[in-house]
Amino acid sequence: MQTIEEALAKLQTSKFRSSFTLKEKDKAYVREKGMDTIRRHAQDFVRQRLAPAVIPNDGRQTPMHGHPVFLAQHACACCCRGCLNKWYRVPKGMELSARQQEKIVNLLMAWIARQMQEDGKPRPPAAG
Numbered sequence: 001m002q003t004i005e006e007a008l009a010k011l012q013t014s015k016f017r018s019s020f021t022l023k024e025k026d027k028a029y030v031r032e033k034g035m036d037t038i039r040r041h042a043q044d045f046v047r048q049r050l051a052p053a054v055i056p057n058d059g060r061q062t063p064m065h066g067h068p069v070f071l072a073q074h075a076c077a078c079c080c081r082g083c084l085n086k087w088y089r090v091p092k093g094m095e096l097s098a099r100q101q102e103k104i105v106n107l108l109m110a111w112i113a114r115q116m117q118e119d120g121k122p123r124p125p126a127a128g
Protein backbone atom coordinates (compact mmCIF):
# COMPACT_ATOMS: atom_id res chain seq x y z
CA MET A 1 0.00 0.00 0.00
CA GLN A 2 1.39 3.31 -1.14
CA THR A 3 1.59 6.23 1.32
CA ILE A 4 0.54 9.77 0.46
CA GLU A 5 4.22 10.77 0.39
CA GLU A 6 5.01 7.99 -2.06
CA ALA A 7 2.03 8.86 -4.23
CA LEU A 8 3.01 12.53 -4.36
CA ALA A 9 6.64 11.64 -5.15
CA LYS A 10 5.53 9.38 -8.00
CA LEU A 11 3.22 12.07 -9.39
CA GLN A 12 6.15 14.48 -9.39
CA THR A 13 7.91 12.23 -11.89
CA SER A 14 5.15 12.85 -14.44
CA LYS A 15 5.68 15.97 -16.49
CA PHE A 16 1.96 16.22 -17.14
CA ARG A 17 0.84 15.71 -13.53
CA SER A 18 3.51 18.02 -12.08
CA SER A 19 2.53 20.77 -14.53
CA PHE A 20 -0.59 21.50 -12.47
CA THR A 21 -0.13 24.14 -9.77
CA LEU A 22 -2.39 26.39 -7.76
CA LYS A 23 -2.44 29.90 -9.16
CA GLU A 24 -2.55 32.90 -6.84
CA LYS A 25 -6.31 33.15 -7.42
CA ASP A 26 -6.76 29.51 -6.32
CA LYS A 27 -4.63 30.01 -3.22
CA ALA A 28 -6.65 33.11 -2.32
CA TYR A 29 -9.81 30.99 -2.63
CA VAL A 30 -8.37 28.31 -0.33
CA ARG A 31 -7.34 30.94 2.23
CA GLU A 32 -10.75 32.57 2.07
CA LYS A 33 -12.72 29.33 2.47
CA GLY A 34 -10.34 27.49 4.80
CA MET A 35 -9.04 23.94 4.46
CA ASP A 36 -12.09 22.36 6.17
CA THR A 37 -14.45 23.80 3.58
CA ILE A 38 -12.14 22.85 0.72
CA ARG A 39 -12.08 19.29 2.10
CA ARG A 40 -15.87 19.21 2.06
CA HIS A 41 -15.84 20.36 -1.56
CA ALA A 42 -13.32 17.62 -2.36
CA GLN A 43 -15.56 15.04 -0.66
CA ASP A 44 -18.55 16.22 -2.68
CA PHE A 45 -16.69 16.19 -6.01
CA VAL A 46 -15.24 12.74 -5.38
CA ARG A 47 -18.61 11.34 -4.28
CA GLN A 48 -20.57 12.85 -7.16
CA ARG A 49 -18.07 12.70 -10.02
CA LEU A 50 -15.74 9.75 -9.28
CA ALA A 51 -17.47 7.34 -6.93
CA PRO A 52 -20.39 6.08 -9.07
CA ALA A 53 -19.89 2.73 -10.79
CA VAL A 54 -20.98 4.21 -14.12
CA ILE A 55 -19.99 7.73 -15.17
CA PRO A 56 -21.30 8.62 -18.64
CA ASN A 57 -18.70 11.35 -19.30
CA ASP A 58 -15.77 9.64 -17.59
CA GLY A 59 -12.52 11.31 -18.63
CA ARG A 60 -14.23 14.66 -19.10
CA GLN A 61 -15.93 15.18 -15.74
CA THR A 62 -13.15 17.25 -14.16
CA PRO A 63 -12.64 20.78 -15.51
CA MET A 64 -9.05 21.99 -15.99
CA HIS A 65 -9.63 25.02 -13.76
CA GLY A 66 -12.35 26.77 -11.78
CA HIS A 67 -11.73 25.15 -8.38
CA PRO A 68 -8.51 24.25 -6.52
CA VAL A 69 -9.81 20.71 -6.04
CA PHE A 70 -10.12 20.23 -9.82
CA LEU A 71 -6.45 21.14 -10.19
CA ALA A 72 -5.56 18.78 -7.36
CA GLN A 73 -7.51 15.99 -9.09
CA HIS A 74 -5.51 16.40 -12.29
CA ALA A 75 -2.21 16.77 -10.41
CA CYS A 76 -2.97 13.61 -8.41
CA ALA A 77 -4.37 11.53 -11.29
CA CYS A 78 -7.72 11.44 -9.48
CA CYS A 79 -9.57 13.21 -12.31
CA CYS A 80 -11.43 10.24 -13.74
CA ARG A 81 -11.80 6.49 -13.34
CA GLY A 82 -9.45 5.91 -16.24
CA CYS A 83 -6.62 7.72 -14.44
CA LEU A 84 -7.49 6.13 -11.09
CA ASN A 85 -7.24 2.76 -12.77
CA LYS A 86 -3.97 3.54 -14.51
CA TRP A 87 -2.23 5.10 -11.50
CA TYR A 88 -3.77 3.29 -8.54
CA ARG A 89 -5.25 0.13 -10.09
CA VAL A 90 -8.73 1.09 -8.90
CA PRO A 91 -11.12 -1.14 -10.86
CA LYS A 92 -13.57 0.61 -13.16
CA GLY A 93 -17.28 -0.17 -13.15
CA MET A 94 -17.46 -0.48 -9.36
CA GLU A 95 -18.64 2.16 -6.95
CA LEU A 96 -15.81 3.55 -4.81
CA SER A 97 -16.07 2.60 -1.14
CA ALA A 98 -16.18 5.24 1.57
CA ARG A 99 -12.59 4.25 2.46
CA GLN A 100 -11.40 4.66 -1.14
CA GLN A 101 -13.08 8.05 -1.37
CA GLU A 102 -11.46 9.13 1.88
CA LYS A 103 -8.02 8.11 0.63
CA ILE A 104 -8.50 10.13 -2.54
CA VAL A 105 -9.65 13.16 -0.57
CA ASN A 106 -6.65 12.83 1.77
CA LEU A 107 -4.29 12.76 -1.21
CA LEU A 108 -5.96 15.79 -2.83
CA MET A 109 -5.80 17.75 0.42
CA ALA A 110 -2.13 16.83 0.96
CA TRP A 111 -1.35 18.15 -2.52
CA ILE A 112 -3.27 21.37 -1.84
CA ALA A 113 -1.53 21.80 1.54
CA ARG A 114 1.85 21.51 -0.18
CA GLN A 115 0.90 24.03 -2.81
CA MET A 116 -0.18 26.45 -0.08
CA GLN A 117 3.18 26.03 1.67
CA GLU A 118 5.04 27.04 -1.45
CA ASP A 119 3.90 30.62 -0.89
CA GLY A 120 6.74 33.07 -1.18
CA LYS A 121 9.37 30.49 -2.11
CA PRO A 122 11.00 30.72 -5.50
CA ARG A 123 9.60 28.15 -7.89
CA PRO A 124 11.85 25.74 -9.72
CA PRO A 125 11.85 26.40 -13.46
CA ALA A 126 9.04 24.55 -15.22
CA ALA A 127 10.33 21.57 -17.13
CA GLY A 128 9.72 21.48 -20.86
Ligand SMILES: [Zn+2]
Binds near residue numbers: 059078079082
Ligand atom coordinates in the same frame (compact mmCIF):
# COMPACT_ATOMS: atom_id res chain seq x y z
ZN1 LIG B 1 -8.30 11.41 -15.84
